[in-house]
Amino acid sequence: xxxxxxxxxxxxxxxxxxxxxxxxxxxxxxxxxxxxxxxxxxxxxxxxxxxxxxxxxxxxxxxxxxxxxxxxxxxxxxxxxxxxxxxxxxxxxxxxxxxxxxxxxxxxxxxxxxxxxxxxxxxxxxxxxxxxxxxxxxxxxxxxxxxxxxxxxxxxxxxxxxxxxxxxxxxxxxxxxxxxxxxxxxxxxxxxxxxxxxxxxxxxxxxxxxxxxxxxxxxxxxxxxxx
Amino acid sequence: xxxxxxxxxxxxxxxxxxxxxxxxxxxxxxxxxxxxxxxxxxxxxxxxxxxxxxxxxxxxxxxxxxxxxxxxxxxxxxxxxxxxxxxxxxxxxxxxxxxxxxxxxxxxxxxxxxxxxxxxxxxxxxxxxxxxxxxxxxxxxxxxxxxxxxxxxxxxxxxxxxxxxxxxxxxxxxxxxxxxxxxxxxxxxxxxxxxxxxxxxxxxxxxxxxxxxxxxxxxxxxxxxxxxxxxxxxxxxxxxxxxxxxxxxxxxxxxxxxxxxxxxxxxxxxxxxxxxxxxxxxxxxxxxxxxxxxxxxxxxxxxxxxxxxxxxxxxxxxxxxxxxxxxxxxxxxxxxxxxxxxxxxxxxxxxxxxxxxxxxxxxxxxxxxxxxxxxxxxxxxxxxxxxxxxxxxxxxxxxxxxxxxxxxxxxxxxxxxxxxxxxxxxxxxxxxxxxxxxxxxxxxxxxxxxxxxxxxxxxxxxxxxxxxxxxxxxxxxxxxxxxxxxxx
Numbered sequence: 001x002x003x004x005x006x007x008x009x010x011x012x013x014x015x016x017x018x019x020x021x022x023x024x025x026x027x028x029x030x031x032x033x034x035x036x037x038x039x040x041x042x043x044x045x046x047x048x049x050x051x052x053x054x055x056x057x058x059x060x061x062x063x064x065x066x067x068x069x070x071x072x073x074x075x076x077x078x079x080x081x082x083x084x085x086x087x088x089x090x091x092x093x094x095x096x097x098x099x100x101x102x103x104x105x106x107x108x109x110x111x112x113x114x115x116x117x118x119x120x121x122x123x124x125x126x127x128x129x130x131x132x133x134x135x136x137x138x139x140x141x142x143x144x145x146x147x148x149x150x151x152x153x154x155x156x157x158x159x160x161x162x163x164x165x166x167x168x169x170x171x172x173x174x175x176x177x178x179x180x181x182x183x184x185x186x187x188x189x190x191x192x193x194x195x196x197x198x199x200x201x202x203x204x205x206x207x208x209x210x211x212x213x214x215x216x217x218x219x220x221x222x223x224x225x226x227x
Numbered sequence: 228x229x230x231x232x233x234x235x236x237x238x239x240x241x242x243x244x245x246x247x248x249x250x251x252x253x254x255x256x257x258x259x260x261x262x263x264x265x266x267x268x269x270x271x272x273x274x275x276x277x278x279x280x281x282x283x284x285x286x287x288x289x290x291x292x293x294x295x296x297x298x299x300x301x302x303x304x305x306x307x308x309x310x311x312x313x314x315x316x317x318x319x320x321x322x323x324x325x326x327x328x329x330x331x332x333x334x335x336x337x338x339x340x341x342x343x344x345x346x347x348x349x350x351x352x353x354x355x356x357x358x359x360x361x362x363x364x365x366x367x368x369x370x371x372x373x374x375x376x377x378x379x380x381x382x383x384x385x386x387x388x389x390x391x392x393x394x395x396x397x398x399x400x401x402x403x404x405x406x407x408x409x410x411x412x413x414x415x416x417x418x419x420x421x422x423x424x425x426x427x428x429x430x431x432x433x434x435x436x437x438x439x440x441x442x443x444x445x446x447x448x449x450x451x452x453x454x455x456x457x458x459x460x461x462x463x464x465x466x467x468x469x470x471x472x473x474x475x476x477x478x479x480x481x482x483x484x485x486x487x488x489x490x491x492x493x494x495x496x497x498x499x500x501x502x503x504x505x506x507x508x509x510x511x512x513x514x515x516x517x518x519x520x521x522x523x524x525x526x527x528x529x530x531x532x533x534x535x536x537x538x539x540x541x542x543x544x545x546x547x548x549x550x551x552x553x554x555x556x557x558x559x560x561x562x563x564x565x566x567x568x569x570x571x572x573x574x575x576x577x578x579x580x581x582x583x584x585x586x587x588x589x590x591x592x593x594x595x596x597x598x599x600x601x602x603x604x605x606x607x608x609x610x611x612x613x614x615x616x617x618x619x620x621x622x623x624x625x626x627x628x629x630x631x632x633x634x635x636x637x638x639x640x641x642x643x644x645x646x647x648x649x650x651x652x653x654x655x656x657x658x659x660x661x662x663x664x665x666x667x668x669x670x671x672x673x674x675x676x677x678x679x680x681x682x683x684x685x686x687x688x689x690x691x692x693x694x695x696x697x698x699x700x701x702x703x704x705x706x707x708x709x710x711x712x713x714x715x
Contacts, residue, residue: 058348060282085502088434100577134272148423151416
């Protein structure tokens with residue numbers, strides 16, 4: 001059979017495809033729907049958090065920080081309760097990472113404050129001596145991208161049925177409503193920060209990337225489940 | 228083989244890909260060295276403002292090496308050996324030649340756009356699939372062009388039987404097509420909402436599902452670019468260079484079909500102890516161990532091809548590159564399965580040991596095979612002898628020492644990291660703070676950086692040797708048969 005296949009590239013390719021497809025079908029299909037269900041009480045990301053998540057992705061934070069706490073005591077002691085599949089139901093894409101150059105962040109919102117993050121991002125060694133993380137001054141200068149964050153939340157709602165605008169949940173509404181909520185939420189973060197330039201910019205209606213990123217980091221944790 | 232002489236092969240496209248291999252290899256490795264030293268000396272993060280921060284550069288390094296260096300090498304080999312094993316020449320097939328050129332130039336445009344967009348922080352964040360959606364579409368176009376070239380060439384072939392290298396090229400082409408498309412399915416948010424950035428999209432899959440699809444792809448980018456594409460190269464160039472027939476045809480058949488069946492299951496070993504279903508993790512773990520068989524089948528087949536001919540190791544640096552490449556392949560494919568065992572994975576996952584594993588594979592197996600293949604093609608494409616055998620020899624040793632420094636420092640640093648993370652005192656409390664585990668790694672990061680730098684220096688010597696061969700070396704009156712001629 002093999003000598004025949006070697007003379008017929010078309011059937012060779014078909015044979016390859018059959019041999020190769022089995023694993024994908026067996027491994028991916030059976031649990032596909034089940035493992036994407038949200039756990040009870042999980043709320044979607046707000047628009048400000050979504051904007052922060054986009055900053056997190058764009059700066060490549062996932063290259064050094066994982067968001068997956070494995071079920072070992074050393075990890076639950078260090079980071080908090082181990083991660084559950086249903087916590088990631090609104091994460092597109094997932095951000096588990098594959099290397100811990102820095103610590104895991106899946107519960108970082110439960111243990112760190114806005115002020116801590118702001119200091120850490122401006123000068124990491126000021127709060128963690130000997131940290132090898134770079135400083136992120138440019139996040140204090142650039143405005144967060146509200147439009148794209150709204151576009152993402154809107155797409156999550158319309159295409160993937162993520163529960164925005166439900167009773168006691170996260171409101172989204174139209175773009176004006178969303179902007180209003182976005183500014184309100186940003187104000188809370190800005191009030192907790194000490195950086196004068198960020199505060200002044202906010203007075204003029206500008207939300208800096210750092211504000212959005214901190215909102216996202218604050219959302220990482222078990223607090224998000226019970227809201 | 229003798230009637231080969233009557234065909235005048237057309238190397239124009241292979242030459243272009245050879246240049247791309249050198250350029251992207253240099254850029255990718257240079258960024259790699261910068262990244263390595265950034266971890267030891269964080270101030271290096273600011274050499275180019277926000278554009279040189281680790282998180283932005285790392286995807287450029289991986290994409291540059293996988294899609295710039297490795298794919299260029301694979302395609303240089305395809306446009307060279309494809310004609311030879313199919314007994315065709317692009318001189319007689321202007322359409323195939325046109326497709327080849329189109330393939331090359333669109334690929335270059337794609338890579339330039341990839342570099343710009345990644346520097347700008349435009350990324351999907353899925354590892355080895357970072358490119359934004361419009362570029363994904365361009366990737367598909369480039370890939371299809373390769374398919375047209377490959378299957379088109381087979382359509383007009385004079386040689387009835389498809390040579391082993393082409394089995395592996397077919398596998399690379401087909402598998403990557405399927406995996407890439409499924410992993411990159413995404414919804415551009417602008418098209419749905421009409422506001423925001425047109426470059427932004429969100430994945431079709433969420434959370435655990437997204438992770439499964441991502442590592443189904445991520446691991447098999449290794450399988451079908453770094454493995455089957457490179458096996459295709461060595462199966463042609465090692466027998467050609469050594470003048471020896473491949474050791475065993477049956478072993479070839481066994482290792483090909485079992486590799487193709489087994490590899491794809493192994494993606495699950497990236498998500499052990501994660502939130503994907505347990506049985507998926509177990510399958511990933513078990514099949515990763517089974518994967519030793521086909522991998523070693525190929526490596527043993529290569530090494531035994533040299534049986535009775537080991538004196539060639541002394542005589543030819545090219546054979547040294549090939550033999551050490553196969554040896555590194557054995558090392559990497561033993562190490563990988565060990566790391567996929569659940570209890571070992573609990574320690575190794577998230578640590579530098581994984582980085583070490585990837586690099587003994589890529590530096591030793593992928594890099595050496597491509598470099599050796601380029602050296603083999605040079606005298607035949609340019610009808611000149613290789614400029615300097617001595618440079619090749621020195622290059623070989625510098626690079627080899629570099630690789631050893633790289634993986635040994637990463638083994639130590641990874642295992643140290645893993646042990647310190649889990650260490651508890653007599654009362655069961657964690658012994659170390661996270662930052663303690665970072666500080667202790669400093670010396671290993673420096674050694675790794677030096678290892679990487681040595682490899683880069685070796686690669687620069689390679690580029691120099693290639694350029695001098697093309698421009699200043701002694702001309703040959705005809706194509707050499709085997710054993711590449713080289714000056715002292």
